[in-house]
Amino acid sequence: MARITAGVATSHVPAIGAALDNGKAAEPYWQPVFAGYDASKKWIAEEKPDVVILVYNDHASAFSLSLIPTFAIGCAEEFKPADEGWGPRPVPTVKGHPELAWHLAESLILDEFDMTIVNEMDVDHGLTVPLSLMFGQPAEWPVKVIPLAVNVVQYPPPTGNRCYNLGKAIRKAVESFPEDLNVQVWGTGGMSHQLQGPPRRADQPRVRQRLPRPADRGSRRPGEGPPTSTTSARPAARASSSSCG
Amino acid sequence: MARITAGVATSHVPAIGAALDNGKAAEPYWQPVFAGYDASKKWIAEEKPDVVILVYNDHASAFSLSLIPTFAIGCAEEFKPADEGWGPRPVPTVKGHPELAWHLAESLILDEFDMTIVNEMDVDHGLTVPLSLMFGQPAEWPVKVIPLAVNVVQYPPPTGNRCYNLGKAIRKAVESFPEDLNVQVWGTGGMSHQLQGPPRRADQPRVRQRLPRPADRGSRRPGEGPPTSTTSARPAARASSSSCG
Amino acid sequence: MTEKPYHDIPGTVLFDAEQSRQGFHLNQFCMSLMKADNRAAFKADERAYLDKWPMTEGQKQAVLDRDWNGMIAQGGNIYFTSKIAATDGLSFQQIAAIMSGVTQPEYAEMMLKGGRSIEGNRSKKDPK
């Protein structure tokens, strides 16, 4: 019987991935984040899960406004890193676990969750940054991954109650899978994001600020700039120890 | 307030559409089917619904095996007839009702139905044949249509209980829409289909039968052949009066 | 193949995960026939067109032979394979008759008489 043995919750700030990909992880600005994961990395190396069910959100990479699934489960053999505008992350292709993924899909749909089954999909930083944080930079990821994407792009996302019940149904599904597998469930995403809009009036600048036009700047990968050009490390480090983020 | 005023259930056998499209509706073989709809056509001309929520199934036209939504709701301005292999049906483009469709999507998701929101989609015979049966061959369809596609291609489809509860949630959603609209809910699909496989052993032919190769046959649109080359009329006519089909 | 309750239904191949995984590329090839250009390319050289898809040799041969039940047995799904029929100019009833091992007039007659009988079609263990 497959067993859920642990849960992992972590941030997936894209700059963390860029810092790793560009060899900045040892820099003083970034050290606190990555040091915060040392204990988790040591722990997971001992746990050796066979499969991770990775509950994440797609950032308009696999799904555009053309079609917006509320819950999508990836049943493919593999998932390539998405090109989010700066080329795909230089990380290994993510290998799926089609047998367990299809078993989950069947069990969840018969349990009245209206899953969208996905057999072709790229995965963005929302899925690959957690893998990088827990496993570093291996030649191949040491686990199979079942991506489970939850809509957070288009209002309304599923309710908290619905997600809670989905979690219970996932447990039931895993425990009814005959093969003996060590399964972890991961969750990733922000508890609070103000990404979407302009500042409140009190913060409003007197004069609209703009960066120089692209032509004046040359091309730089995110995370290659000075520390202040990347998203803060500290909230991410905090997130990793507080299950939010 | 929007009101659900009636329901319509009908078959959508593709040959019925082909018979209409190819001017065969008055032929003796087809007459019983179309005559069976005369009363319904007269009735709906008096009812004049503003919007039809058309619960149907896609036949691997809008959705391939790449991505399989359990419940998909069409929120687009319009939906073009799909090319299912013999060119699109020569019927009008289906106009949507984005305001009500988005209201339904929001209400259903907050009611914990895990809808897939679709903003670009072609619609196949499953949706257009019911329109043809009820409205004939007008230059424009006299209603707005909200397509609601239920997966029947990939096992498992949603349970009967889930579909029943979705119906109740649709009613609640429609009745919370502020605009005064005359809304009908249509359903279409077979109660029983053995499309998928070979005959049971007792029916098995001694020698495998094949039609001549395409090169020997020339090209013919379905429904253009003699009556016996098309799907039976009688079950469809029966379906139209018994709410299955 | 894990034995499932629905494997007991005579004459029905339920399109479950196992069939879907086996037939993925066969069915996606069928989807490509929804475009007129692709239909023309397929008709011009069926073998060459099929060779662009990572299908098994058995699946390709079943398509070339128009072995409709052979396609189903190898993971094909009728909603997909019917696009080959449409490309050939065949009606749905024509392939349904072939798949049922009867002539088309016989199939039409069965439909006019109310459809395939449920007798003997409930379970493989039913008396014939």
Add this chain to the structure above:
Amino acid sequence: MTEKPYHDIPGTVLFDAEQSRQGFHLNQFCMSLMKADNRAAFKADERAYLDKWPMTEGQKQAVLDRDWNGMIAQGGNIYFTSKIAATDGLSFQQIAAIMSGVTQPEYAEMMLKGGRSIEGNRSKKDPK
């Protein structure tokens, strides 16, 4: 525009049906920048590339001006518009700072201090 409870949140444009319908083509244009060829075409002639999309003139101008909040106001969604930033070689924090009307070091400092304060950000009716 129908007034919704979430319109009371200061500084947040919730991406609801209304925003989504208004921004559909703007956001789908942004999606196209996930392909290197499209990014090259966009960079080579931004105006010509934008003119291929049925966007409003206001939306096109906001893109040309890199007016990030203007894009949001016209139906843009940050997950989509960030693909323009990536095409420009900007980090997420760089556009977040611009959108918040502060310098990037100020924005980074705000994040290091625990993030944007909830005080004054709960409701437009809150005392400033």
